[in-house]
Amino acid sequence: xxxxxxxxGLSGNAVEITRVADRHWxxxxxxxxxxxGYAEHRPDGRLFVSIDAWHDAAFDRLAEAMPxxxxxxxxTVVDEADAELxxxxxxxxxxxxxxxxxxxxxTDPRTTGLGGALPPPGVTIVPAGQVDEDLLRxxxxxxxxxxxxxxxxxxxxxxxxxxxxxxxxxVDPSKYAVAAxxxxxxxxxxxxxxxxxxxxxxxxxxxxxxxxxxxxxxxHALGTLHQSGxxxxxxxxxxxxxxxxxxxxxxxxxxVSSNLELVR
Numbered sequence: 272x273x274x275x276x277x278x279x280g281l282s283g284n285a286v287e288i289t290r291v292a293d294r295h296w297x298x299x300x301x302x303x304x305x306x307x308g309y310a311e312h313r314p315d316g317r318l319f320v321s322i323d324a325w326h327d328a329a330f331d332r333l334a335e336a337m338p339x340x341x342x343x344x345x346x347t348v349v350d351e352a353d354a355e356l357x358x359x360x361x362x363x364x365x366x367x368x369x370x371x372x373x374x375x376x377x378t379d380p381r382t383t384g385l386g387g388a389l390p391p392p393g394v395t396i397v398p399a400g401q402v403d404e405d406l407l408r409x410x411x412x413x414x415x416x417x418x419x420x421x422x423x424x425x426x427x428x429x430x431x432x433x434x435x436x437x438x439x440x441x442v443d444p445s446k447y448a449v450a451a452x453x454x455x456x457x458x459x460x461x462x463x464x465x466x467x468x469x470x471x472x473x474x475x476x477x478x479x480x481x482x483x484x485x486x487x488x489x490x491h492a493l494g495t496l497h498q499s500g501x502x503x504x505x506x507x508x509x510x511x512x513x514x515x516x517x518x519x520x521x522x523x524x525x526x527v528s529s530n531l532e533l534v535r
Contacts, residue, residue: 286300327359365533
């Protein structure tokens with residue numbers, strides 16, 4: 272256990288920072304825990320930190336102590352509406368890396384206008400639960416490689432938080448529907464339902480884009496959810512991904528919030 276004294280907090284007494292575990296810190300004031308800090312490696316390899324503190328002094332002491340004992344870079348995610356928390360992280364030396372908009376997406380084809388959205392000739396939609404796992408992993412890997420080789424924004428995608436084996440980017444094959452040519456898969460969509468359905472990924476091979484494949488995959492996924500009794504799904508879109516924003520807003524999805532990913 273490693274304890275460090277810091278400047279006085281609200282009570283006038285020193286705030287002490289104690290590292291109680293490998294990636295867990297406490298802020299103590301008068302022997303009372305007034306803040307907790309955590310660090311966690313996400314499956315994509317990035318190290319995310321979070322702090323829950325009673326007051327600014329405890330937050331600032333934790334935000335000073337934790338980076339001194341952790342490897343850079345460090346990331347955190349905040350609700351952009353929480354201006355106070357955002358200011359605390361900015362004060363600690365974190366800067367905005369990207370902004371992500373959260374949308375509520377209607378599923379009713381009469382609302383989305385996707386009722387007639389069919390894949391192009393020679394392409395079929397394979398429903399979730401029926402995909403070939405080898406072909407699925409092949410298209411997932413191909414799309415990731417294409418993105419990294421061109422615009423290079425895959426690492427700015429939402430943090431992958433579900434556990435998965437190393438080097439396997441397909442978390443659960445049963446959650447994917449795909450667009451299939453006779454010999455390979457051309458695109459994919461992943462929908463995960465916990466408390467509510469979430470569209471976690473929609474992507475198409477570079478050479479197959481602008482053919483209506485993404486729209487057909489979205490129509491299939493939303494139509495399936497609608498038939499299952501869900502009137503809406505949720506999706507996150509990076510602010511700079513204009514094509515995705517245009518697609519999602521074109522089906523009358525509604526932006527409800529935004530998150531900021533910060534980095535130090």
